[in-house]
Amino acid sequence: MGRRTLLGWWRAPFWILALGTGAKSFADNPILGSRRLNRRGLHAARLKLAHRLAARRRQRLARDVPTEWRDRFDRDGFIEIRDFLPPDHFSQLQARLLTGSFETRQHQQGTTLTRRVPVNGRLANAHPGLVAVIGDQSWRALLAYVASTRAEPFYFIQTIVTGQDSTEPDPQLQLHADTFHPSLKAWLFLTDVTDDEGPLTYVAGSHRLTEKRLAWEKARSVDIARRDRLSQRGSLRVSPDELAGLGLPQPTRFAVPANTLVVIDTFGFHARGSSTRPTVRAELWAFARRNPFLPFTGFDVFSARGLALRRTDWLYGLVDLLDRLGLKKQQWHPAGRRRPIDP
Numbered sequence: 001m002g003r004r005t006l007l008g009w010w011r012a013p014f015w016i017l018a019l020g021t022g023a024k025s026f027a028d029n030p031i032l033g034s035r036r037l038n039r040r041g042l043h044a045a046r047l048k049l050a051h052r053l054a055a056r057r058r059q060r061l062a063r064d065v066p067t068e069w070r071d072r073f074d075r076d077g078f079i080e081i082r083d084f085l086p087p088d089h090f091s092q093l094q095a096r097l098l099t100g101s102f103e104t105r106q107h108q109q110g111t112t113l114t115r116r117v118p119v120n121g122r123l124a125n126a127h128p129g130l131v132a133v134i135g136d137q138s139w140r141a142l143l144a145y146v147a148s149t150r151a152e153p154f155y156f157i158q159t160i161v162t163g164q165d166s167t168e169p170d171p172q173l174q175l176h177a178d179t180f181h182p183s184l185k186a187w188l189f190l191t192d193v194t195d196d197e198g199p200l201t202y203v204a205g206s207h208r209l210t211e212k213r214l215a216w217e218k219a220r221s222v223d224i225a226r227r228d229r230l231s232q233r234g235s236l237r238v239s240p241d242e243l244a245g246l247g248l249p250q251p252t253r254f255a256v257p258a259n260t261l262v263v264i265d266t267f268g269f270h271a272r273g274s275s276t277r278p279t280v281r282a283e284l285w286a287f288a289r290r291n292p293f294l295p296f297t298g299f300d301v302f303s304a305r306g307l308a309l310r311r312t313d314w315l316y317g318l319v320d321l322l323d324r325l326g327l328k329k330q331q332w333h334p335a336g337r338r339r340p341i342d343p
């Protein structure tokens with residue numbers, strides 16, 4: 001054992017504790033990345049337990065969700081609802097959010113630029129129409145069911161600008177699972193998304209932990225050292241020709257009009273579809289991921305009103321600080337005041 005490895009082992013207790021959390025990176029935790037342990041089923045065992053617990057939590061969250069929505073989600077791993085808001089409510093919200101001027105952060109991945117405006121207290125106070133959406137009972141119930149937790153999602157006004165200059169490809173174009181357990185992403189599209197504008201794509205049914213998927217996950221965890229960087233960090237990439245072998249169809253493309261809500265379980269394989277021209281689209285975007293090994297659906301301190309709307313600003317501030325100290329890289333750089341509709 002080299003000096004560096006030996007020094008690294010002071011972190012061993014943290015690596016072990018991380019087994020009971022949503023930690024997913026094979027590359028950053030030698031226990032999660034251990035070929036020997038994964039051959040004996042470590043990764044597979046975490047998956048099975050996390051999915052069993054998620055199914056139980058969902059059972060408890062099911063009764064507030066209309067049966068029709070639930071059936072569609074249970075079958076596909078996503079739900080697409082067109083004309084989600086009443087037309088008047090939507091057009092007012094759309095106009096105010098797309099052309100308002102907001103403090104923005106941005107992050108470029110390959111040729112795609114993502115800009116985000118956190119939905120914080122200030123934004124919420126200025127936009128009661130937005131609070132009406134994210135506070136609505138049926139919205140909350142559906143998102144909680146998909147997320148398998150009542151913990152409040154993070155909300156952003158998000159703009160995706162494709163066709164930027166870059167020699168690197170956009171890693172989100174490859175089909176992948178975000179992590180090893182169910183979690184939520186949702187988009188209420190504020191602009192139309194056409195098929196050539198890099199729409200979201202999702203492999204229907206790939207949210208289920210089938211025998212085939214479990215075997216595939218186990219095989220990946222064993223030979224993870226030979227895989228790409230993002231798979232090694234816990235977001236396993238899958239190639240379209242592997243799908244048939246997993247009993248899965250080719251991806252569905254969400255080329256949808258504005259005012260469509262799409263909610264997905266990100267354990268299912270998804271990607272950003274390719275775009276054939278530079279485009280701009282904007283959406284109200286939600287994200288929720290919690291420790292997958294919790295047996296309960298509530299008790300999230302940060303979900304308290306007031307706290308939930310401050311979390312993103314705190315997190316940005318914390319990562320900015322860690323970045324200045326050289327401990328963690330801030331990917332989201334301040335980009336000044338902008339309108340979400342701007343390219």
Ligand SMILES: [Fe+2]
Nearest residue numbers: 177178266270
């Ligand atoms: Fe993803």
